[in-house]
Amino acid sequence: MTTQRAILCPRCRRLIGSEEAVCSWCGTGRTAPWWQFINWSKSSIDGDWIVKALITVNVLYFAVSLVLSIRIGEVGSFLSPGQGSLMNLGATGTYPIDHFGRFWTVISANYLHGGIIHLIFNLMALKQIVPLASIEYGTNRMFTIYTLGGIIGYVISYLAGVPFTIGASAAVCSLIGALLFYGKSRGGAYGSSVYREVIGWVVSLFVFGLIFPGINNWGHGGGIVGGIIIGALIGYNERRRENRYDRALALLCGLATISVLGWAAVRAFIYT
Numbered sequence: 001m002t003t004q005r006a007i008l009c010p011r012c013r014r015l016i017g018s019e020e021a022v023c024s025w026c027g028t029g030r031t032a033p034w035w036q037f038i039n040w041s042k043s044s045i046d047g048d049w050i051v052k053a054l055i056t057v058n059v060l061y062f063a064v065s066l067v068l069s070i071r072i073g074e075v076g077s078f079l080s081p082g083q084g085s086l087m088n089l090g091a092t093g094t095y096p097i098d099h100f101g102r103f104w105t106v107i108s109a110n111y112l113h114g115g116i117i118h119l120i121f122n123l124m125a126l127k128q129i130v131p132l133a134s135i136e137y138g139t140n141r142m143f144t145i146y147t148l149g150g151i152i153g154y155v156i157s158y159l160a161g162v163p164f165t166i167g168a169s170a171a172v173c174s175l176i177g178a179l180l181f182y183g184k185s186r187g188g189a190y191g192s193s194v195y196r197e198v199i200g201w202v203v204s205l206f207v208f209g210l211i212f213p214g215i216n217n218w219g220h221g222g223g224i225v226g227g228i229i230i231g232a233l234i235g236y237n238e239r240r241r242e243n244r245y246d247r248a249l250a251l252l253c254g255l256a257t258i259s260v261l262g263w264a265a266v267r268a269f270i271y272t
Contacts, residue, residue: 023190050139051130054146055123057261058168061111062119064265065089072272080115086166088268090260092154093164106158107260110150112166122168129201132194133175136182138242140250141234142175147253149174149226156222165216170223176201177227182236 016023065081068089074082087096090108097103113119133142153170176198183195202224209217234246 048131050134050143051127054126054130057257058111058113058119058123058126061089061261061265062113062116065112068268068272071269083164085268086112086114087164088264088272090264091164091166092158093162094158095163097158104260104264106151106154107147107257108264109154109166110147110168110171111257111261113168114166118167122172125172125201126168129172129175129179133179135237136194137178137231137234137236138246140242140246141236142178143250144234144246144253145174145178145227145230146171147257148230149177149223152226152229153219153221153223156225157216157219160218162216162218165219167216167219169216170219173205173220173223174227174230176205177224177229178231179227180224181228181231185232186236186238 062081065085066079069081069085072082072084072088074084083091089112090096090102090105091112092102092105092109096105113122130142130146133145137145150168150171153173154165157165157170179194179198180202183191183193183198185191186194205220206217209215209220
């Protein structure tokens with residue numbers, strides 16, 4: 001008699017015991033077809049790549065904000081850009097939108113941070129959440145949720161009257177919202193475990209927002225709601241695989257982001 005060995009599930013990477021025919025977490029069989037293994041491997045590579053790309057863009061734009069602060073003579077605390085620098089590079093809120101018509105800042109604000117601690121906290125959260133969202137939604141849909149959800153978060157923040165705000169947390173919260181929808185919709189042992197883990201993040205965000213002043217809870221809540229809505233509209237991998245329309249939408253989001261950040265940086269340095 002042939003004895004089977006324990007293996008990692010090709011879907012969720014949990015351990016499938018030697019006596020189990022399917023993964024107890026997500027229900028994937030140990031004899032899953034070859035394409036499922038390839039799709040998971042591809043998703044994990046893409047997820048790693050997009051994490052590095054998002055971290056790089058956030059760090060570079062933070063560096064640009066520091067250089068601009070020095071250029072315009074703003075003296076702030078250690079590794080913290082001044083408000084003038086942040087304003088010029090695309091901080092959002094009622095002040096920049098109502099007074100200067102800068103509607104594009106709902107994109108750029110997702111890549112600005114008020115200090116090194118602010119940046120590190122958001123990048124740590126991003127590094128945890130982006131890979132899981134990439135696995136369940138695919139890299140293209142994940143980036144679409146990240147971009148559009150961040151925009152929705154800042155639009156709700158604007159409607160709530162927040163005058164000046166920045167940070168990647170609205171976009172990160174949109175991925176949390178999408179994973180909330182996934183866990184509740186997917187169900188089963190694996191879906192329930194995802195939902196419980198993400199609910200823990202939501203509770204932590206809520207407590208964090210109550211304890212520390214200056215936290216944009218409207219942006220956080222708006223991002224979560226936006227992520228739930230977008231996740232429900234575009235679906236996740238178990239409902240349908242990514243297609244060329246998903247890739248096209250992600251490309252549009254990427255081009256819009258690069259265009260806004262590039263234009264804001266060039267404009268800021270020219271006019272200061």
